[in-house]
Each structure stands twice: as structure tokens, then as C-alpha cells.
Amino acid sequence: xxxxxxxxxxLIKTRxxxxxxxxxxxxxxxxxxxxxxxxxxxPQFIFQYYREEENGRGNFPPRFSGLQFxxxxxxxxxxxxELDDSALYLCASSGGPQRYExxxxxxxxxxxx
Amino acid sequence: GENVEQHPSTLSxxxxxxxxxKCTYSDSASNYxxxxxxxxxxxPQLIIDIRSNVGEKKDQRIAVTLNKTAKHFSLHxxxxxxEDSAVYFCAASSGGGSNYKLTFxxxxxxxxNP
Numbered sequence: 001x002x003x004x005x006x007x008x009x010x011l012i013k014t015r016x017x018x019x020x021x022x023x024x025x026x027x028x029x030x031x032x033x034x035x036x037x038x039x040x041x042x043p044q045f046i047f048q049y050y051r052e053e054e055n056g057r058g059n060f061p062p063r064f065s066g067l068q069f070x071x072x073x074x075x076x077x078x079x080x081x082e083l084d085d086s087a088l089y090l091c092a093s094s095g096g097p098q099r100y101e102x103x104x105x106x107x108x109x110x111x112x113x
Numbered sequence: 114g115e116n117v118e119q120h121p122s123t124l125s126x127x128x129x130x131x132x133x134x135k136c137t138y139s140d141s142a143s144n145y146x147x148x149x150x151x152x153x154x155x156x157p158q159l160i161i162d163i164r165s166n167v168g169e170k171k172d173q174r175i176a177v178t179l180n181k182t183a184k185h186f187s188l189h190x191x192x193x194x195x196e197d198s199a200v201y202f203c204a205a206s207s208g209g210g211s212n213y214k215l216t217f218x219x220x221x222x223x224x225x226n227p
Contacts, residue, residue, distance in 0.1 A: 004156075033214070042119075042202050042217030043157065056214050059114075090156065092215075100145050100164075100206070100213045104156040 004093050004105035012111045013081050021076045021108045023091035031055070031095035032074040033102060034066060037088040049074050050095070078110075086112045115140040117205050119218025126193050127226050134221045136203035137185040143205040145213060146179060146186045151220075152199045160201075161188070193225045 005024045013019050025032050031050045035043035045058035049068035063079040072093075078085055088109050092102035116139040126132050138146075147162035163170045163177045163186065170177050174193075179186040190197055200222050204215040 035215075040220075042117075042204075042219050043215070045214045045216065048214060058214070094213065101147070101159060101162065102213065102215060103159060104149075106156045 004091065004103055006089075006091055006105035006108050008108060009106070010109045010111075012113065015081055015083060015112055017081050018077065018079045019081060019110060021078075021089050021091075021110070023074045023076070023093075023105055025072045025074070025091075025093035026096070026103055028097075029093035029095045029103075030072050031093065031099075032068055032072065033092045033094070034074070034076050035090045035092065035104075036060075037090055037107070039087075043090055046076070081112045083112050086110060115143060115205055115207060115216040117203060117216050117218040119203050119221060121221060122219065123222045123224070125224045125226065128193060128195060130193055132190045132193055132197070132223055132225075134188045134201055134203070134223070135185060136187070136205075136218050137183075138205040138216075139184065140205070140207050141181075141184065142207040143184075145206040146177070147204050147206075147215070148175075148177060148188050149202045149204065149217075150199045151202065157202060190223075193223075195225050195227050198223055198225045 033048040034046040037043040047057040052068045068074045088107045094102045144165040149157035151157045176189040200220045203218045206213045
């Protein structure tokens, strides 16, 4: 059984640019959730994808968008980057036998300058 | 929406002592309460969880209790060890089916002194 993976590990972007982050879910899981974790804070829910459809969204603007692919991997896209977007972006996969348990990937550290 | 408050923000104990972290939630529809441990620079790791139809759950040195009436839940760690030092997050979810959005507390930095 493979765990949740994310790429890239670190990313530096300039304000106004666009970024795509990737997540591969744990084998046997069909749901991916994305979270933003600012320094010293708990993760904040961005959105969730289930069977390639958005299945719930947190309080994030439309410039945060996502995709889920047939193999259940997922992308998070952020347009028009702002300085406050600097954070650790975590994805979590779920949907196995204990469908409510979410397992996190290692995260992507995004720095916006 | 759901709001989760977590206390204390920092906790320092001596090795072998017990540690207790408390959380309250606002949404009475919440039905799933996981706890995560996050070491510096690492991913949050699910350590224990409890569903709303259970009042207490234990796994070796870790236990979680839930009081639905008061809308609070707690993490108890007994016989603490230096490797228990980390940030601990509680979370609550009111989802169903495949929709379990987690709302997290702000975390507790636990330091276990040898």
C-alpha cells in the first residue's frame, strides 16, 4: 500500500503568477481534500474532490481551483498569487474501508515573493 | 460554520507524566473527531479518532473522550515520552458519505522534558 505523495516539495513564485500543485492519493482511496496551513496554524479546508467532482469547498476565493483525475490523483491550481498565499499546502486522501479517516501527504511549501 | 477551539496552546510536562489537551466545537451536527500529531517539518499524522456514537476510545497510551452534550472532546496521553513532543491538532467534521470536511483547532505544542 503506497502512501499519499505530493509534488513539488518546495516552490517559490512571484506575486501575480499561477501555480499548480499535485497530489497522489493512497491506494484504495477515492477522495482527496486540500488544506492550507499557515505558519503556526491548523490546516484550513480549501476543497474536496470525490470521483472527479468537487464535493465541498471552504472559504477560499475562486482563484483556488482543482481537478481530480480518473486515477484519483488531484491538482490544486492557484491563480493571481498573493503574498498571503505563502503557506504549506497539504492534501489528504480518504475513502478507504474507514472512509472518514484522512491521511495527509508531506505537503508543498509555497513561498510567494 | 464549524468552529473548533483548542487549549492549551503550549504544554510542558516531565517524562512519565500525563498530558491532556481539550477542544470544544460549535456545530452540534459534528460526528467525527480526529486527533493529529505533527512533528516539525513533517505531515500531520492521524493518531486516534472518535465518532459521535462513542464516548471514549483508547489506544495504548493515548485516549480520547467525547462529551456531546457539552460539545467538547479531549486527548489524554499517559506515561509521556520525549518522542511525544510535537504539535497536536484536534479537528471536527459534520460530513456524511464521502464528504468529511475537517475543521481544525489551532494546535497545542507539547514538550516532554526528559
